[in-house]
Amino acid sequence: MKKLVFIEANTSGSGMLAFEKARQLNIEPIFFTNNPTRYKGLQEKHVQTVICNTNSLDELQNKILPYLEGNDLLGITTTSEFYIYTIARLNEYFHLEGNSSFTISNVRNKAKMRELLNNYDFLYCPDFFVIEDEEDLTSIKNELKLPCIVKPVDDSGSSLVLKCNSYGEICQHIKHIKSSPYNSRGQKKDSSILIEEFIEGEEYSIECLSYKMQHHIIGITKKIVDNEPYFVEVGHYFPAQLENWTKQLIEQSIIQILNLIEWQFGPSHIEFKIKAKKLCIIEFNGRLAGGMIPEIIKYATSLDLLQEQIKIVCGVPPTPEVKVKQVAAIRHLAPQKSGKICLSFPERGLQNIAAVKIFIKNDIFIPKATNAYGRIGYLIATGSNYQEVKTKLDEGEKALKICIKENAF
Numbered sequence: 105m106k107k108l109v110f111i112e113a114n115t116s117g118s119g120m121l122a123f124e125k126a127r128q129l130n131i132e133p134i135f136f137t138n139n140p141t142r143y144k145g146l147q148e149k150h151v152q153t154v155i156c157n158t159n160s161l162d163e164l165q166n167k168i169l170p171y172l173e174g175n176d177l178l179g180i181t182t183t184s185e186f187y188i189y190t191i192a193r194l195n196e197y198f199h200l201e202g203n204s205s206f207t208i209s210n211v212r213n214k215a216k217m218r219e220l221l222n223n224y225d226f227l228y229c230p231d232f233f234v235i236e237d238e239e240d241l242t243s244i245k246n247e248l249k250l251p252c253i254v255k256p257v258d259d260s261g262s263s264l265v266l267k268c269n270s271y272g273e274i275c276q277h278i279k280h281i282k283s284s285p286y287n288s289r290g291q292k293k294d295s296s297i298l299i300e301e302f303i304e305g306e307e308y309s310i311e312c313l314s315y316k317m318q319h320h321i322i323g324i325t326k327k328i329v330d331n332e333p334y335f336v337e338v339g340h341y342f343p344a345q346l347e348n349w350t351k352q353l354i355e356q357s358i359i360q361i362l363n364l365i366e367w368q369f370g371p372s373h374i375e376f377k378i379k380a381k382k383l384c385i386i387e388f389n390g391r392l393a394g395g396m397i398p399e400i401i402k403y404a405t406s407l408d409l410l411q412e413q414i415k416i417v418c419g420v421p422p423t424p425e426v427k428v429k430q431v432a433a434i435r436h437l438a439p440q441k442s443g444k445i446c447l448s449f450p451e452r453g454l455q456n457i458a459a460v461k462i463f464i465k466n467d468i469f470i471p472k473a474t475n476a477y478g479r480i481g482y483l484i485a486t487g488s489n490y491q492e493v494k495t496k497l498d499e500g501e502k503a504l505k506i507c508i509k510e511n512a513f
């Protein structure tokens with residue numbers, strides 16, 4: 105049987121689902137991880153699991169080598185952003201098709217991407233500074249405009265992304281970022297910090313699939329963000345309601361960016377705003393969208409993006425037919441303050457909700473969500489238009505009767 109190696113996975117659901125998708129294509133997944141207990145539901149998948157140091161390229165090369173015998177290995181992939189550079193290096197080592205490690209090192213670093221895309225007229229390029237520590241701040245102090253965004257260059261899930269309204273807040277946040285040199289996967293973070301112009305306005309993402317530099321645009325998603333001064337993604341609507349000229353501008357600009365950075369293979373998820381009638385990139389992600397966006401796209405169009413990703417790794421060009429049947433949206437539940445949470449699963453009130461999931465137990469202390477990992481559940485709804493879907497989500501959320509007791513601990 106043909107095999108596909110997965111190096112680690114995301115923990116938001118699609119990671120474990122990817123194994124099923126591979127099997128549906130008659131491909132046996134082999135999962136490499138340094139910590140199987142990180143993944144809820146892994147045991148039930150009965151996947152051959154190799155435990156090793158997935159942060160060591162040498163170790164991975166040695167452990168993968170035996171699987172190359174017999175020509176059964178179709179490819180190496182991941183559903184986690186933290187390993188796409190590792191995948192590129194492994195593909196180069198084993199002479200497998202994939203994006204170059206040069207391209208991936210650019211897209212994994214927000215400062216490099218800002219520098220790379222800075223001089224193109226078709227884009228709105230925000231002011232930005234790349235600094236190493238607090239001392240570097242003094243030299244740019246007079247140039248800083250407030251409010252601004254301060255963020256690590258290579259983290260994910262909105263971790264440590266903060267809107268700062270004063271010089272003092274910037275200093276404090278830089279110290280905070282510097283206090284955790286490793287990411288959630290035990291990888292050493294890049295030491296640079298990005299300070300950039302705060303871009304006002306609505307935020308969107310675009311989902312694309314590429315194969316040998318042929319790019320397919322899947323669609324545009326409207327993003328809802330909350331919990332200032334943090335940026336927790338609390339909602340996604342697909343497809344976004346946009347005028348034709350905006351849609352065209354977005355699609356043309358995105359194709360140019362994909363070509364510029366030599367993005368050859370696989371999914372990409374690009375977050376952006378529109379400023380001065382130009383596209384302003386917030387972030388380029390060389391992976392499928394998180395936050396269950398692929399799931400709402402499936403509700404809206406029937407297209408299975410995760411399966412498309414697996415096909416691409418296995419050398420099958422994607423033929424995504426995007427026919428929008430309905431609007432679909434997700435509402436993530438993100439506590440806006442810390443406290444003991446209680447909620448109920450009512451008998452009535454959720455009849456218009458397509459899916460609901462709560463990750464927490466009742467009556468336990470939950471901190472205010474400051475990033476994607478602090479969310480406690482979600483609701484999905486579908487309908488014929490944006491307003492109908494929003495109303496269903498509002499009613500569904502209300503029916504859960506979520507309350508946060510601030511002083512109950």
Ligand SMILES: Nc1ncnc2c1ncn2[C@@H]1O[C@H](COP(=O)(O)OP(=O)(O)OP(=O)(O)O)[C@@H](O)[C@H]1O
Pocket residue numbers: 214230253255259260261262263265300301302303304307329335375386387476
């Ligand atoms: N320059 C900016 N102007 C306005 N908002 C911004 C800016 N940079 C980041 N944000 C907000 O912060 C959010 C998180 O930032 P960013 O995407 O860079 O972090 P991330 O950790 O890689 O996110 P994720 O992995 O969740 O996509 C963005 O989606 C956006 O809402």
Ligand SMILES: [Mg+2]
Pocket residue numbers: 262375387
């Ligand atoms: Mg982002």
